[in-house]
Amino acid sequence: MVSGRLLMSMALLILCGCQGTHSGNVLVFPGEFSHWLNMRVILEELVERNHSVTVLVCSASPSVNYTKPEGFSFKVYNVPFERHDLESLQEDFLNFWIYEAQNASMLQVGLKIREVLGSMTALHLNMCDAMFHNKELMDTLRQWEFDAVLSDPMMPCSDLMADALNVPFIISLRFTFGMTMERHCGQIPAPPSFVPAPPLTYTDQMSFFERVHNFVTYMIHSSFFSIHCLQTIDKYYSGIKGRPTTLCEILGKADIWLIRTYWDFEYPRPFLPNFKFVGGLHCKPAKLLSKAMEDFVQSSGDDGIVVFSLGSMIKNLTKERGNTIATALGQIPQKVLWRYSGEKPETLAPNTRVYEWIPQNDLLGHPKTKAFVTHGGTNGLYESIYHGVPMVGIPLFADQPDNIIHMKNKGAAVMVDFNKMTSKDLVDGLNSVINDPSYKASMMRLSRIHHDQPMKPLDTAVFWIEFVMRNKGAKHLRVEAHNLSWYQYHSLDVAAALLTIVALVIVVSIKTCIFCFRKCCKKTKSRQKTE
Numbered sequence: 224m225v226s227g228r229l230l231m232s233m234a235l236l237i238l239c240g241c242q243g244t245h246s247g248n249v250l251v252f253p254g255e256f257s258h259w260l261n262m263r264v265i266l267e268e269l270v271e272r273n274h275s276v277t278v279l280v281c282s283a284s285p286s287v288n289y290t291k292p293e294g295f296s297f298k299v300y301n302v303p304f305e306r307h308d309l310e311s312l313q314e315d316f317l318n319f320w321i322y323e324a325q326n327a328s329m330l331q332v333g334l335k336i337r338e339v340l341g342s343m344t345a346l347h348l349n350m351c352d353a354m355f356h357n358k359e360l361m362d363t364l365r366q367w368e369f370d371a372v373l374s375d376p377m378m379p380c381s382d383l384m385a386d387a388l389n390v391p392f393i394i395s396l397r398f399t400f401g402m403t404m405e406r407h408c409g410q411i412p413a414p415p416s417f418v419p420a421p422p423l424t425y426t427d428q429m430s431f432f433e434r435v436h437n438f439v440t441y442m443i444h445s446s447f448f449s450i451h452c453l454q455t456i457d458k459y460y461s462g463i464k465g466r467p468t469t470l471c472e473i474l475g476k477a478d479i480w481l482i483r484t485y486w487d488f489e490y491p492r493p494f495l496p497n498f499k500f501v502g503g504l505h506c507k508p509a510k511l512l513s514k515a516m517e518d519f520v521q522s523s524g525d526d527g528i529v530v531f532s533l534g535s536m537i538k539n540l541t542k543e544r545g546n547t548i549a550t551a552l553g554q555i556p557q558k559v560l561w562r563y564s565g566e567k568p569e570t571l572a573p574n575t576r577v578y579e580w581i582p583q584n585d586l587l588g589h590p591k592t593k594a595f596v597t598h599g600g601t602n603g604l605y606e607s608i609y610h611g612v613p614m615v616g617i618p619l620f621a622d623q624p625d626n627i628i629h630m631k632n633k634g635a636a637v638m639v640d641f642n643k644m645t646s647k648d649l650v651d652g653l654n655s656v657i658n659d660p661s662y663k664a665s666m667m668r669l670s671r672i673h674h675d676q677p678m679k680p681l682d683t684a685v686f687w688i689e690f691v692m693r694n695k696g697a698k699h700l701r702v703e704a705h706n707l708s709w710y711q712y713h714s715l716d717v718a719a720a721l722l723t724i725v726a727l728v729i730v731v732s733i734k735t736c737i738f739c740f741r742k743c744c745k746k747t748k749s750r751q752k753t754e
């Protein structure tokens with residue numbers, strides 16, 4: 224009887240052991256928009272693997288629908304502003320960037336960016352206040368004893384929260400401008416001689432003047448980042464920590480950086496052991512289309528279809544731009560599925576259908592798809608690589624120009640300028656990509672690189688999150704560079720010491736020579752005298 228019970232409890236233990244050892248408790252700070260779509264794929268996988276996942280979201284989040292039942296749970300905290308405030312700031316900036324920035328001077332653009340960045344940071348610090356000064360929330364979070372924090376740095380103060388809760392944390396990001404966060408806070412090396420700064424259009428092969436431009440761009444980004452942090456975020460962080468600190472010091476404690484690209488996209492460059500490249504983790508094989516859509520796709524015959532989307536953030540275009548695009552789409556033999564929620568352009572041709580929403584991944588994976596016209600968001604870009612569909616890029620803002628330029632440089636895309644393009648430019652772009660086989664061949668090469676990995680990107684991402692939970696961090700992957708000052712990092716102190724020694728040796732040698740020479744002179748002189 225006793226042994227029976229013992230056996231049973233042992234069996235239970237083993238069972239629980241198998242299922243429960245790795246089951247952890249994750250706190251998530253979501254990004255917004257496409258960042259959230261990417262991150263929730265990771266969360267769904269974590270839930271699938273029996274981890275408990277809590278998404279900490281502010282009441283004004285524009286894209287996280289926290290009333291929707293999900294496999295993971297939401298913890299909502301109230302902020303003193305509305306969803307609308309965030310959205311209008313966004314819209315205001317987008318409109319400026321897309322339509323007005325072309326005609327504005329550098330100074331005007333700079334001032335606008337400064338203004339928007341200022342308002343954004345103010346809202347962000349508001350959100351931080353709403354977390355850190357909410358005692359009930361802080362107590363609850365402490366009680367829940369998380370094993371790891373997963374955060375998008377778009378979400379402010381997530382690193383500070385991980386620090387306050389004393390929990391290891393993992394960052395998920397695409398990139399920051401000039402790679403400032405990665406370089407300054409993550410310590411990833413970016414030699415300006417062969418790593419182009421993200422918004423520039425260069426490849427890893429740069430001429431002398433391009434290298435000068437690249438070098439100066441890194442310097443400008445670094446200065447801008449340092450000044451911006453110094454004036455706002457560092458002050459706030461120091462206030463919360465109760466001692467002088469910086470964003471980089473806290474963010475630099477991250478155990479793992481999950482970067483949303485891979486070597487199908489990046490130029491080869493140095494990276495650190497705690498940087499993991501997981502681009503395309505959200506990609507999946509295509510599912511069947513709805514009957515109506517499939518019928519439309521099949522009606523294209525041998526010409527095939529073109530998929531068109533400028534992403535979810537561009538709700539409407541100006542009449543003029545809408546008509547230019549619609550006219551262009553009417554001139555190609557393919558059928559076009561266009562995701563667009565604005566007013567229907569007058570010049571819309573019968574081969575084009577407009578949809579409020581399209582199953583983009585399923586369409587890109589359809590054998591009839593010949594090309595993808597895109598704003599170049601990272602999610603869409605990776606779906607395109609995954610399914611091997613060449614692209615026509617119309618980049619608008621953020622990481623999009625950089626994305627499209629990479630694809631163009633790798634021979635898998637044509638880029639057109641949203642504001643300057645005529646219908647002919649778009650038609651020419653589409654015809655090249657569809658009829659010149661080199662684009663398809665380049666994209667298929669990238670696709671093969673993407674699929675031929677030791678582990679699927681989603682598995683890599685989840686593995687490292689689980690690793691951090693199992694091992695209470697991954698500090699063994701963090702380089703000591705975090706502890707060095709800039710002159711130690713570049714070995715300037717060593718160089719100075721060595722130079723001093725060399726200089727001393729030279730000086731001593733010269734002095735000795737002169738001394739000997741004088742002695743000799745004196746001797747010969749005195750000898751001459753005696754002679």
Ligand SMILES: *[C@@H]1O[C@H](CO)[C@@H](O)[C@H](O)[C@H]1NC(C)=O
Pocket residue numbers: 241242271272273
């Ligand atoms: C998760 O838990 C369920 C039920 O307890 C179990 O059937 C399943 O195998 C577990 N999954 C993993 C990945 O451990």
Ligand SMILES: *[C@@H]1O[C@H](CO)[C@@H](O)[C@H](O)[C@H]1NC(C)=O
Pocket residue numbers: 288289290291292
């Ligand atoms: C959020 O989800 C709920 C429940 O599924 C749904 O009723 C609501 O329309 C959604 N809100 C938005 C803005 O999508």
Ligand SMILES: *[C@@H]1O[C@H](CO)[C@@H](O)[C@H](O)[C@H]1NC(C)=O
Pocket residue numbers: 322323326
């Ligand atoms: C920009 O300038 C050009 C030429 O000066 C003008 O035709 C165009 O309308 C301007 N665009 C905007 C959005 O002001």
Ligand SMILES: *[C@@H]1O[C@H](CO)[C@@H](O)[C@H](O)[C@H]1NC(C)=O
Pocket residue numbers: 539540541542
């Ligand atoms: C988009 O639509 C909104 C509301 O209908 C309007 O206020 C705005 O000016 C439109 N934007 C463009 C670029 O047409």
Ligand SMILES: *[C@@H]1O[C@H](CO)[C@@H](O)[C@H](O)[C@H]1NC(C)=O
Pocket residue numbers: 701702703705706
């Ligand atoms: C940095 O220096 C501190 C104190 O000298 C030490 O405790 C720590 O282990 C060092 N390394 C890192 C990576 O922080």
